[in-house]
Amino acid sequence: MTYRTRLLLLMFLDSVIVSTALFIAAWVTYRSKDVFQLDAIVISAVALLISHHLFAAVYKLYHKVWAYASVGELLAIVKSVTLSIIVAGLVQMIAADFTLYSRALLVTWLLHVTLIGGSRFVWRVFHDRYIDGYQGQNRTLIVGAGAAGTMVARQLHNRNEHKEIRPIAFVDDDMTKQRMEMYGIPVLGRIQDVPAIVDQQQIDLIVIAIPSLANGELNTIVNICSQADAKVQLIPKLEDLLTGRVEVSSLKNVDEKELLGRAPVELDIDAISQYVSGRTVLVTGAGGSIGSELCRQLMPFQPGRLLLVGHDEFSIYQIHMELKDTYDSTATEFVTLIGDVRDKDRMYEIVQQYAPAIIYHAAAHKHVPLMEYNPHEAVKNNVIGTKNMAEAADAFNVNTFVLISTDKAVRPTNVMGATKRITEIIIQHLNQTSQTTFAAVRFGNVLGSSGSVIPLFKDQIARGGPVTVTDPDMVRYFMTIPEASRLVIQAGTLARGGEIFVLDMGEPVRIVDLARNLIKLSGYTETEIGIEYSGIRPGEKMFEEPLSDDEVHPGEVYEKIYVGRTLEVDPRLITRLIEQFSDKDDTQLKEALMTIVHTERTELAAKGS
Known part of the structure; x- marks a missing residue:
């Protein structure tokens, strides 16, 4: 009309x-x-x-x-x-x-x-x-009969806009709301009753309408909803609703941090501000997923100059343009520097010319199976690259050097983990004689980082599946990209020299559970998007651990942050590896790497006895 x-x-x-x-x-x-x-x-x-x-x-x-x-x-x-x-x-x-x-x-x-x-x-x-009419509509169960849930029900009644969705019932744990009705829609039970209600009411879609949920609580609800044969979607976060950026009925799919299963770790703002504000900060690997997020997290503290170092010119260009467009460039000077950490002369040149007070070393090869097939590149980039940057920091009296490591460095069974453990040994040894404060930060698996499991799963879901999981019993610790970057910055303020900082990442998560939750929160069922098991890949372990038993230092140094003990290892083993690695084939190089980390464990066991 x-x-x-x-x-x-x-x-x-x-x-x-x-x-x-x-x-x-x-x-x-x-x-x-x-x-x-x-x-x-x-x-x-x-x-x-x-x-x-x-x-x-x-x-x-x-x-x-x-x-x-x-x-x-x-x-x-x-x-x-x-x-x-x-x-x-x-x-x-x-x-x-x-x-x-x-x-x-x-x-x-x-x-x-x-x-x-x-x-x-x-x-x-x-x-x-x-x-x-109601034919062909998705019969919908709304989880949460509070303010957000009733707003969802009300807006979904506007069928000119939401013809495909028909609200059938609420579930809510508030006992005073049981058997009540909102907008003619009954509350049929509690959240734990979702699977039974989905079956009884022939529900097609579950909408989680509790925008203020903590991530751990969300994970619990998603696990309950996963037992039902229905799609699952979320409404936006409460802050987005209050600011009017989105409508309450704008259902959305999963965000990485919603899979974390715990509340993200916060920062000590005052300590970081004093530590970073007005100073020259250098970030290697600044165009990568971790390095770029590290730059974003640093910007609110207004470093005087931010040195963006990387070998890929396009990724450095991208992060530079983003930072310049997003943040106040009058408070911070951006310097884009193309160079490879394996090039010792170039790294020395950069550190000498710009005299950074803080170096965050994020440049590394981190993909486990790929490094199994390319051990020489892993040694060149991870070991030699880190040694070059650390020695440059020592030579030109950089105040603080923070190495980004991994939980795969604990009892390493693969090339990537072994090279990262060796980089920890390098900076711990340098810390004993240097004026520079050296420290390392161990990450768990970083949700959403390049080469990680979440982008792979999302891509597989977008293509209609199946989602491939290596083993049904494989578990990993997870953290978000912003959380990982905050840990690095916080570690710099806490470092006294030689520490290995670890985030309390809660309980490890089964990869298959992560896949199931991602499928559900993307609006699909396992019938539509299946899961296939592909078997453990080269170099992978069934589980990871942030600290080994002999490294554990009791107590937190900051809320949710722990520190491992400093371990002594003969640096001559590493020097010999670097001098001879190019003469070895892949098998010999892997054996040499494992010999170093095995020697470390043997020496520790001998000291313990």
Whole structure:
């Protein structure tokens, strides 16, 4: 229906109601008495018709979208009708020698509000029930009967916009809401009852409508919903609803941090501000997933100069443009530096020229199976690259050097883990004689980083599956990219020299559970997106651990952050490896790497006995 046709139809309908209502009211109230003048009623009816259309224009009654009508639209009708009745009453008094037929006008007011308002809402009900209908809609269960849940139910009733979704029931753990109804939708049970309710009510879609949930609580709810044969989606976070950036009914799919299973670790803002503000900070691997996020996390603390170092010119260009467009470039000077950490002369040149106070070393090869096939590249980039940067920091008196390591450096069974453990040994040895404070930070698996499992799973889901998992019993510790970057920055403020900092990452997560939750939160079922087991890849372990038993130092050094003991290893083993690695084939190089980390474990065991 065009706007012009709709406008003429509403005006005609209102004209009929307004023109006849006063006569009906007069007949109802005065039919047994001959006390009123017909001429006065006719004149006041004309005045009522004219004034109604005038006030209808003022309050835009013909511009309302009645499919979304609420209290505001009803108030507009009441105001328009009330003012038009007052005008008609004044005209009536003049036409009838100041006689006011108040009862007739009161009944007219009631008829106007009922018929004009009712005409709008009757069409809406008719359209919802008999034109849109319910065939083909997703029968939806809303988890959470609080403010957000009821807002979802209300907006989903606007079927012009949400024709594919039909709210059937709520579940909520609040016992006072059990067996109650909101917008005609019953609360059928608690969250733990979701699987049974989905089966009983033939539910197609589950909407989690508790935007203030902590990640651990969300994980629990998702696990319960995963037992049901229905799709799962979320509403946006509470802060997005309050700021109006999104509608409450804008259902969304999964965000990486919602798979974490715990609350993210926060920062000591004051300590970091004093540590970073106004100083020159260098980030290697600044174009990578960890390095770029590290730069973003540093910017609120306004370093005086931020050195973006990397060998890939396009990734350095991208992060530079993003930082320049997003943050105040007058407070921080950005310097883009193309160079490879394996190039010792170039690294020395950069550190000498720009004299950074802090170096965050994020450049590394980190993909476990790839490094099994390319051990020489792993040694060149991870071991030699780190040694070059660390020795440059020592040579030019950098205040703090923070190495980004991995939990795969604990009892390493693969090339990547062994090379990262050796880099820890390098900086711990340098720390003993250097004026520079050296420290390392061990990450768990970083959700969403390049080459990690989440982007792989998302891509597989987008292509229709299946999602490939190596082993049903494989577990990993997880952290988000921002959380990992914050840990690095925080470690720099806590470092006294030689420490290995580790984040409390909660309980390890089974990879297959992560895959199932991601499938659910992406709006699919395991029937639609299957899971296949591909077997453990070269170099992988069934489980990781952030610290080995002999490294554990009791107690937190900061909330959710622990530190491992400094371990002594003969640096001559590493020097010999670097001098001879190019002469070895892949098998020999792997054996040499494992010999170093095995020697470390043997020496530790001997000391312990």
